[in-house]
Amino acid sequence: MPTTTTKYTNRTIPRISLADFSTRINDITAQLVHAAETDGFFSLTDTEISIAEIEAMFKTSESFFALPDEVKAEVPFTHDNVGWEKRSQVRPFTGLPDQKESYQLLFGTAMHDKWLPAHHLPAFKPSAQTFMHKAQSLSEKLMLCFARGLGFPDTYFISAHDVQNKPSAQSVLRLLHYFEVDEQESAQLTAAGKQGISYRAGPHADWDFLTLLFQRPGESGLEICPGREVVTEFGFGDFWTKVDFAPGDVVCNVGDLLMSWSDDRFKSTFHRVKAPCEAGDWFGPRYSVAFFNQPCKDCVVQGPRGKYERVSGEEFTRRAMERNFRAVEAKKGELGRRKEAAGRAGVAADV
Numbered sequence: 001m002p003t004t005t006t007k008y009t010n011r012t013i014p015r016i017s018l019a020d021f022s023t024r025i026n027d028i029t030a031q032l033v034h035a036a037e038t039d040g041f042f043s044l045t046d047t048e049i050s051i052a053e054i055e056a057m058f059k060t061s062e063s064f065f066a067l068p069d070e071v072k073a074e075v076p077f078t079h080d081n082v083g084w085e086k087r088s089q090v091r092p093f094t095g096l097p098d099q100k101e102s103y104q105l106l107f108g109t110a111m112h113d114k115w116l117p118a119h120h121l122p123a124f125k126p127s128a129q130t131f132m133h134k135a136q137s138l139s140e141k142l143m144l145c146f147a148r149g150l151g152f153p154d155t156y157f158i159s160a161h162d163v164q165n166k167p168s169a170q171s172v173l174r175l176l177h178y179f180e181v182d183e184q185e186s187a188q189l190t191a192a193g194k195q196g197i198s199y200r201a202g203p204h205a206d207w208d209f210l211t212l213l214f215q216r217p218g219e220s221g222l223e224i225c226p227g228r229e230v231v232t233e234f235g236f237g238d239f240w241t242k243v244d245f246a247p248g249d250v251v252c253n254v255g256d257l258l259m260s261w262s263d264d265r266f267k268s269t270f271h272r273v274k275a276p277c278e279a280g281d282w283f284g285p286r287y288s289v290a291f292f293n294q295p296c297k298d299c300v301v302q303g304p305r306g307k308y309e310r311v312s313g314e315e316f317t318r319r320a321m322e323r324n325f326r327a328v329e330a331k332k333g334e335l336g337r338r339k340e341a342a343g344r345a346g347v348a349a350d351v
């Protein structure tokens with residue numbers, strides 16, 4: 001019988017105000033460092049991005065996802081990490097595709113043929129670009145603080161994520177749309193023992209430096225599972241916490257790059273978007289917008305204590321993708337073997 005209930009535990013995710021940033025940098029730095037050292041997740045309030053700007057970005061995103069699939073397929077996802085995909089991202093922990101579609105946007109040259117042609121939605125590109133620059137500017141404030149927290153010069157991380165002067169900049173805005181789930185059908189499948197916990201986005205840690213996540217109040221689903229000790233391992237525990245936030249708050253998490261760059265002092269935490277199946281879950285469609293701060297290819301990554309070998313930003317990302325790919329393949333192999341064994345025994349595989 002598949003597992004149908006989640007073990008939840010309450011944790012308080014720190015809420016950090018960025019009001020009066022320039023006079024409060026040291027206080028804000030202390031709060032960010034503490035949050036990064038503990039659960040690796042925090043929410044920001046009083047940022048330079050208003051609720052109206054966030055809502056406008058969601059409207060822009062909804063207008064894109066409402067287009068027919070044939071139109072979205074004009075800008076397909078490619079391995080430059082740009083473009084539109086649907087039900088195609090497979091996570092190492094599930095071996096199955098996430099129940100979502102997403103559209104990834106970059107600043108630099110990789111976008112040359114990946115912007116939606118303007119005749120479909122004339123306002124799409126300018127709106128998305130304005131929002132990307134706002135998210136970058138907010139990220140740079142956090143980069144300054146984390147540089148101070150680790151004893152690097154103030155601009156150290158900012159120049160490693162330079163989107164103005166580096167055409168090969170890798171930072172990404174990802175628009176996400178998770179599909180609506182029929183509540184009654186889901187309850188029937190669970191009661192019949194035909195459905196276990198599944199995922200809109202399977203459990204994972206992000207590869208980037210920092211992720212900024214914009215969500216819509218009411219469209220819940222993001223859950224975290226802290227406790228990861230080293231950046232090179234995939235292990236995670238089994239107790240989850242729902243991430244709560246107020247309108248206008250930006251939920252942020254440390255990614256593997258910052259974990260590595262801090263010699264594992266800051267935690268890149270496992271998180272997921274569970275598919276709704278339990279009481280209190282949100283069954284409607286979920287839209288979210290994530291901004292991933294990815295390193296420029298030529299920056300040099302190494303923590304102050306030199307715990308990990310010095311690598312370029314490009315090499316760091318390549319290794320992270322390779323680890324991910326190997327883990328996905330291993331999981332798919334395991335699922336295949338379980339299905340075969342279940343087929344031989346004449347029972348349904350519990351995957």
Ligand SMILES: O=C(O)CCC(=O)C(=O)O
Nearest residue numbers: 176201206222273288290
């Ligand atoms: O949509 C969300 O809430 C989380 C998305 C996420 O974790 C990701 O895309 O890496």
Ligand SMILES: [Fe+2]
Nearest residue numbers: 204205206271
């Ligand atoms: Fe993530």
